[in-house]
Amino acid sequence: MDRLVFLLGTGLARxxxxxxxxxxxxxxxxxxxxxxxAQGAMAVVSTYVAFEVxxxxxxxxxxLLAALxxxxxxxxxxxxxxxxxxxPRSPLSGVILAIGLVMVLQSALGIAFGPDxxxxxxxxxxxxxxxxxxPLLSPYDLFVLVTAVVVMVVLAVLFRWTxxxxxxxAAAFAPEVSRLLGVRVSRxxxxxxxxxxxxxxxxxxxxxxxxxxxxxxxxxSLFVLGFTVAVxxxxxxxxxxxxxxxxxxxxxxxxxxxxxxxxxPIAVLGLLVLVLLLRPxxxxxxxxxxxx
Amino acid sequence: xxxxxxxPGQRPLARTLLLAAGWTLVALLGTFAxxxxxxxxxxxxxxxxxxxxxxxxxxxASGQLSLGHAALMxxxxxxxALTSNALPFGGVARFVVALLAGALVSAVxxxxxxxxxxxxxxxxxxxxxLAVVVALPAVASTWSTVLHGDQGVQTAFEGVPDALRxxxxxxxxxxxxxxxxxxxxxxxxxxxxxxxxxxxxQAVRDDEVxxxxxxIPAGRVKVLAFTASSVAAGLGGAVLCxxxxxxxxxxxxxxFSLLLVVAVVIGGLGSILGAALGSAVVVLLPxxxxxxxxxxxxxxxxxxxxxxxxxxxxxLLITVMALAPQGLHGALTARRRxxxxxxxxxxxxKVLVPTEEQR
Numbered sequence: 001m002d003r004l005v006f007l008l009g010t011g012l013a014r015x016x017x018x019x020x021x022x023x024x025x026x027x028x029x030x031x032x033x034x035x036x037x038a039q040g041a042m043a044v045v046s047t048y049v050a051f052e053v054x055x056x057x058x059x060x061x062x063x064l065l066a067a068l069x070x071x072x073x074x075x076x077x078x079x080x081x082x083x084x085x086x087x088p089r090s091p092l093s094g095v096i097l098a099i100g101l102v103m104v105l106q107s108a109l110g111i112a113f114g115p116d117x118x119x120x121x122x123x124x125x126x127x128x129x130x131x132x133x134x135p136l137l138s139p140y141d142l143f144v145l146v147t148a149v150v151v152m153v154v155l156a157v158l159f160r161w162t163x164x165x166x167x168x169x170a171a172a173f174a175p176e177v178s179r180l181l182g183v184r185v186s187r188x189x190x191x192x193x194x195x196x197x198x199x200x201x202x203x204x205x206x207x208x209x210x211x212x213x214x215x216x217x218x219x220x221s222l223f224v225l226g227f228t229v230a231v232x233x234x235x236x237x238x239x240x241x242x243x244x245x246x247x248x249x250x251x252x253x254x255x256x257x258x259x260x261x262x263x264x265p266i267a268v269l270g271l272l273v274l275v276l277l278l279r280p281x282x283x284x285x286x287x288x289x290x291x292x
Numbered sequence: 293x294x295x296x297x298x299x300p301g302q303r304p305l306a307r308t309l310l311l312a313a314g315w316t317l318v319a320l321l322g323t324f325a326x327x328x329x330x331x332x333x334x335x336x337x338x339x340x341x342x343x344x345x346x347x348x349x350x351x352x353a354s355g356q357l358s359l360g361h362a363a364l365m366x367x368x369x370x371x372x373a374l375t376s377n378a379l380p381f382g383g384v385a386r387f388v389v390a391l392l393a394g395a396l397v398s399a400v401x402x403x404x405x406x407x408x409x410x411x412x413x414x415x416x417x418x419x420x421x422l423a424v425v426v427a428l429p430a431v432a433s434t435w436s437t438v439l440h441g442d443q444g445v446q447t448a449f450e451g452v453p454d455a456l457r458x459x460x461x462x463x464x465x466x467x468x469x470x471x472x473x474x475x476x477x478x479x480x481x482x483x484x485x486x487x488x489x490x491x492x493x494q495a496v497r498d499d500e501v502x503x504x505x506x507x508i509p510a511g512r513v514k515v516l517a518f519t520a521s522s523v524a525a526g527l528g529g530a531v532l533c534x535x536x537x538x539x540x541x542x543x544x545x546x547x548f549s550l551l552l553v554v555a556v557v558i559g560g561l562g563s564i565l566g567a568a569l570g571s572a573v574v575v576l577l578p579x580x581x582x583x584x585x586x587x588x589x590x591x592x593x594x595x596x597x598x599x600x601x602x603x604x605x606x607x608l609l610i611t612v613m614a615l616a617p618q619g620l621h622g623a624l625t626a627r628r629r630x631x632x633x634x635x636x637x638x639x640x641x642k643v644l645v646p647t648e649e650q651r
């Protein structure tokens with residue numbers, strides 16, 4: 001029983017990270033109708049920036065700040081420098097450009113930093129706190145949860161109650177009409193990429209200290225999990241990303257705890273196939289236009 | 293009896309087969325001119341060509357992108373290796389039976405994935421197939437009693453048949469076998485794409501709703517397209533296993549899967565000739581880069597090893613996709629014209645009374 005509670009707690013924290021990463025995918029999908037396959041690689045670049053800044057200054061928080069800033073810059077550069085060239089007529093060209101970006105970023109990191117796993121330290125105790133005699137969450141897990149919730153609330157407020165958020169939503173759903181009404185669609189698309197890249201970087205930064213360590217391929221499995229979460233929740237739905245993240249996070253934590261960590265990729269694949277067969281649009285998708 | 297009606301752009305079957313036989317003969321004779329290492333590289337190119345030809349038909353004609361063709365190659369390789377080890381007899385018969393078994397297993401896996409894929413559009417399928425490649429090492433170690441985990445499965449050595457042993461070296465024999473299998477795969481895909489099924493795939497790709505209204509079972513077409521592509525990849529994996537005498541998850545990583553996509557894109561999406569050129573680039577470029585960096589100090593060489601080639605491929609992929617989506621095939625077939633002369637589109641205006649100039 002104690003084990004179950006502990007696994008649920010850890011799964012919740014892990015799920016919050018997945019939800020953040022999936023949210024980053026959803027942001028770009030809504031804004032530009034592209035699934036950003038380079039999200040993981042971009043996030044790992046920011047994490048390396050954080051690692052280097054922390055090593056130089058000795059401060060975790062400065063590293064975190066540097067990662068967020070570099071995530072934003074990278075999102076801007078990727079949208080303006082690479083994704084602009086995607087052909088609007090073929091949905092695959094964006095995917096292929098993103099794949100090229102993954103190869104460039106990961107191999108450049110490999111050349112610059114080598115293939116070793118570098119352990120990342122955080123200024124938190126990682127032993128679980130006892131609640132009523134039951135080990136529940138470590139302070140770091142708690143920090144991850146709180147950060148994730150704060151980011152989600154900020155994003156919700158931004159999209160729901162600010163003029164900028166309204167413009168971004170309008171530009172995503174009806175770019176032509178928005179342009180006629182004076183929204184600078186090109187600018188809101190870029191802003192969407194910047195926001196998404198920042199959120200994705202944060203997710204990677206929160207996840208890497210709980211994994212093996214920092215490596216150019218450290219976010220490969222995070223991407224697959226995040227993609228699964230986004231598909232489970234429905235790519236168009238931020239709430240879906242949140243719920244999907246928690247569901248997938250807890251499920252993976254239970255699989256790791258009871259069946260072994262080696263089975264996680266198979267469980268992810270099974271979940272993905274199941275959801276795609278039963279509800280291809282995701283559990284939280286709005287009713288789509290009727291086809292045929 | 294009238295002659296069978298031919299669709300626009302369709303080539304008669306006999307001519308396709310004749311062309312295929314001719315090119316195969318040229319490639320087979322070509323193996324005599326190559327040294328063992330070049331023959332080994334040729335065998336690799338042929339094995340990759342099976343997978344990339346399948347992938348390019350899938351992407352170009354049916355509009356589905358798979359990032360998991362490396363996993364499908366691995367499936368074919370495992371099917372080949374396990375069957376080959378289980379068979380009581382040896383020689384060419386064993387090779388053929390094991391090859392067919394590899395094709396069968398990859399067809400079954402492709403069918404299962406295709407059933408999920410039929411309901412998905414481009415990016416969803418790409419993500420699903422990516423998850424398949426990522427899960428491959430876990431699958432190998434979970435069922436390690438059969439698949440032997442990270443070590444993979446070794447197969448018995450398939451030597452040159454006795455009758456040919458005097459004239460043909462091992463590497464050349466392997467290259468010849470790989471070329472023949474690749475020729476069968478490419479011909480099969482060409483016939484498939486050139487016929488009625490190819491038109492159906494294109495109709496579904498261009499407008500699924502319109503295709504369904506015209507009575508094309510869109511779901512079945514997509515499933516079949518994915519299965520055919522999967523069989524091609526599986527045969528490629530089986531050939532690779534025949535050449536390397538082993539199959540292990542370490543050889544079929546996400547990186548390798550992306551490399552197949554690179555080959556298809558720089559060759560030109562949808563073009564089988566492009567897939568062949570792309571496969572050659574994917575085999576030769578890392579080797580060339582390896583030779584260039586061989587003189588560097590060990591630390592630098594270790595970091596550049598593998599990474600530099602991937603960096604170049606990534607840059608190539610982005611450049612080709614952004615600037616020349618037709619790839620090498622487009623560059624080869626483009627009508628040559630002086631650069632400064634503007635492109636003139638031919639206007640089909642009806643001229644009732646031709647002027648002197650038009651006459």
